[in-house]
Amino acid sequence: MLYTSTRDNTVKVTAAQAIAQGISAEGGLFVPEVIPKLSMAEITALCKLDYIGRAKAILRLYLSDFTEEELAYCVEGAYRADKFSSSKIAPVVPIAGNEHILELWHGPTCAFKDMALQLLPYLMTVAAGKTAGDKTIVILVATSGDTGKAALEGFRDVKNTKILVFYPNDGVSPMQELQMVTQEGGNVSVCAINGNFDDAQSAVKQIFTDRAIAEELAAKGMMFSSANSINWGRLVPQIVYYFSAYCDLLEQGALQAGDPMNAVVPTGNFGNILAAYYAKEMGLPIQTLVCASNTNNVLTDFLKTGTYDRNRAFYATTSPSMDILISSNLERLLYHMCGQDDAQIRAWMDQLSSSGAYSVPPALLKQIQAVFEAGFCDEAAVDATIHTMFEQYHYLCDTHTAVAVAVYEDYVQRAGDAVPTIIDSTASPYKFSSSVLKAVTDEVQQLDEFQMVAELHRVTGAAVPAPLASLREKQVRFSNLCNKEDMKCKVFELLGI
Ligand SMILES: *Cc1c(COP(=O)(O)O)cnc(C)c1O
Numbered sequence: 313m314l315y316t317s318t319r320d321n322t323v324k325v326t327a328a329q330a331i332a333q334g335i336s337a338e339g340g341l342f343v344p345e346v347i348p349k350l351s352m353a354e355i356t357a358l359c360k361l362d363y364i365g366r367a368k369a370i371l372r373l374y375l376s377d378f379t380e381e382e383l384a385y386c387v388e389g390a391y392r393a394d395k396f397s398s399s400k401i402a403p404v405v406p407i408a409g410n411e412h413i414l415e416l417w418h419g420p421t422c423a424f425k426d427m428a429l430q431l432l433p434y435l436m437t438v439a440a441g442k443t444a445g446d447k448t449i450v451i452l453v454a455t456s457g458d459t460g461k462a463a464l465e466g467f468r469d470v471k472n473t474k475i476l477v478f479y480p481n482d483g484v485s486p487m488q489e490l491q492m493v494t495q496e497g498g499n500v501s502v503c504a505i506n507g508n509f510d511d512a513q514s515a516v517k518q519i520f521t522d523r524a525i526a527e528e529l530a531a532k533g534m535m536f537s538s539a540n541s542i543n544w545g546r547l548v549p550q551i552v553y554y555f556s557a558y559c560d561l562l563e564q565g566a567l568q569a570g571d572p573m574n575a576v577v578p579t580g581n582f583g584n585i586l587a588a589y590y591a592k593e594m595g596l597p598i599q600t601l602v603c604a605s606n607t608n609n610v611l612t613d614f615l616k617t618g619t620y621d622r623n624r625a626f627y628a629t630t631s632p633s634m635d636i637l638i639s640s641n642l643e644r645l646l647y648h649m650c651g652q653d654d655a656q657i658r659a660w661m662d663q664l665s666s667s668g669a670y671s672v673p674p675a676l677l678k679q680i681q682a683v684f685e686a687g688f689c690d691e692a693a694v695d696a697t698i699h700t701m702f703e704q705y706h707y708l709c710d711t712h713t714a715v716a717v718a719v720y721e722d723y724v725q726r727a728g729d730a731v732p733t734i735i736d737s738t739a740s741p742y743k744f745s746s747s748v749l750k751a752v753t754d755e756v757q758q759l760d761e762f763q764m765v766a767e768l769h770r771v772t773g774a775a776v777p778a779p780l781a782s783l784r785e786k787q788v789r790f791s792n793l794c795n796k797e798d799m800k801c802k803v804f805e806l807l808g809i
Contacts, residue, residue, distance in 0.1 A: 313376040315342045315544065318647040319661065321654045326377040328439035331432075331545035332449070334538030339521050340657070342544045343644050348373040350555075350595045356569050359559040363401035364391050366559065367431075367552045373594075374548050378438060386434035390549075395420055395430060397777060402427065402553040404560040404734060407705050411720070412566065413713070414557045414575075414734040421491060422740035422777045423633070424584065425462035428541075428549040433466045433473070435545045436537065440472065448534045450807065451475040452519060454512035455540075456580060456633045457488035458739065460502070461495070463539040468497030475539070476501045476806050478512045478799060484632055486761045487743050487780065494786035501806040503792035503799075508626055510638050511796040513540070519800055532809050541583030542640050550587030551594070557734045558596055566732050572599035574733040576723075578716040579603045579611060580634040582641035584736060589645060589683065599731050604719035605688040606631045611639055615686035618677035621669040630694060630747040631711040633739070638664070646672065649679055685727070687719035694718065698741075698751035708752070708774040711744045713737040742768065742780050 315330040317323040319340030325333070330342035350373075358366045367387045375383060391401050398418040405413045419426025440449055451473060453463050460477040467475040477492060481504040484492075492502045505512055519525055520536055529535060541547055554575065561567040575598055577585040585603055592598040605612050607627045614620040622637040629635055647657050650672075663670040672680075689697075697714040701707045709717065716735045723729065741748045745764040750756055752771060759767060762784050769776050794802045 314345050316345050318343055318643050319654055319658045327375045328377050328442040331435050331439040332443045334543045335520050341542055341644050343647055347593045352570050358555055359562055363556055366556045370552045370555055382438050389434050390431035402556055404557050410732045412734045413737045415737045417740045420779055421461045421465050422743055423458035424738040425458045428546045429462035429466040431549045432539055432545045433470045449473045449537050450534050451539045452516050452536055453477045453539050454516040455479045456509040457484040458633050461491040464495040464500050468500055474499045478503050478505050480508045481506055483508055485744050490783050493788050493790045502790040503802055505794055505796050507796035509636055515796055515799040541581050547583055547587055550584055551590045554588050554591035555596055572597045572731050574600045574731045576602040576604055576716045576720040576735040578712040578738055580636040582639040586641045586644055601684050602723055603684055603686040604716040606634050606715050607690055608635050609688035610637050612686045612688045615684050619671040623668045631715050633712055650676055685723055687722050689715055689718040695751040698748055702752050708741045708772050710739040710741040711747050712739050740777050742776055
């Protein structure tokens, strides 16, 4: 199986090359040339396997240049029992009726990013061994909060790698910041920037595609790669849990083989929901994909009108991991849906970077709308949803998950859709204790972060994840801050070159 670029169909690389390189030289994203298909019999056969077995079965279709031994080494290392707090890795919890929650936050940093970022360092080192000789891989990360920590934890002390993380100074939760600035490991650096996530992501993309920088790095025996969801190696592990969730629903008797399922995804960079789209294209009977946004609703507007327009106010919300106006992975969806027209993608992406907007033709919009529903909710709805979910079902959800639940409930009211549905739960509520506590108790309390955690535990009885509880004893190691214009210099400074 080969990969090409969304902006240049003449590009042909192996999975290992796509993963080691991260982004195509001309700025496009790597995509599989052909999406592999599974029959219903092959899907039901997955049900007998545990998560590791399911992951191997899906990943081997995409990583055809990895040997079975390499694949086993990667997957078994990533989803080891001591790394995840649930032996199911991604358990499905029934709520009521057709509503099921897919919990994706049982990994070491308590956000869904672990599902991919526990695996990516393994994939990356195997891929680098095949393609990059003995170069040191420098992982450059822009984060809206959760990717940064999950990538730091995944890559810490991984041989022949260094990792640099940039996050918006006022754009992450206190717990997210604490997780990053206390990160241990000899190959890690963290820096806050004066700017938002889009600024960080744009600067990182620019640094990646700057030839002069690449040459300077190469002279020092280093090369850049990405741990953001622009990297195929970040996306492909996420396809697995949609198959796994379908199997779990079959086992729980909520579905019969072949029945349709919906998925609701709290969306930022469009990576998670795109993985669900790949699962659907592979033959998983997903009927509707619901794209849920917070007040940064650029995707809701796009999916309703066909015009993507980032020229709008940016809101810092209580679901900061979704505070994004440039959803990078939409480029991959458009590529697959417009008949792999690379020239068209180049034109739209040029318009996006020059004027901040582009429009797709009505026929393409219709095709997209046949698969994707969209909605957004405001902060009051987030609070109300957390409150009701706890009061009615004794289920404590974080702010991002609440966005998805609220949008789903709206959608069901509107469309009367009775298809069994999984709603992705993307973070532990303890990563956003202050917002969650306020929503549950209807009171604002003047407590520090750890008192807040203790109070939320006292009020709800929900278990506090050990990795968050232990942060209290950790030392702050990083206090870097720079302007977005200076990120390039900062990269060189932090790399010591
Ligand atoms: C990253 C993240 C999201 C958004 O996922 P995308 O793949 O970027 O769309 C949603 N919720 C949480 C908690 C996240 O960390």
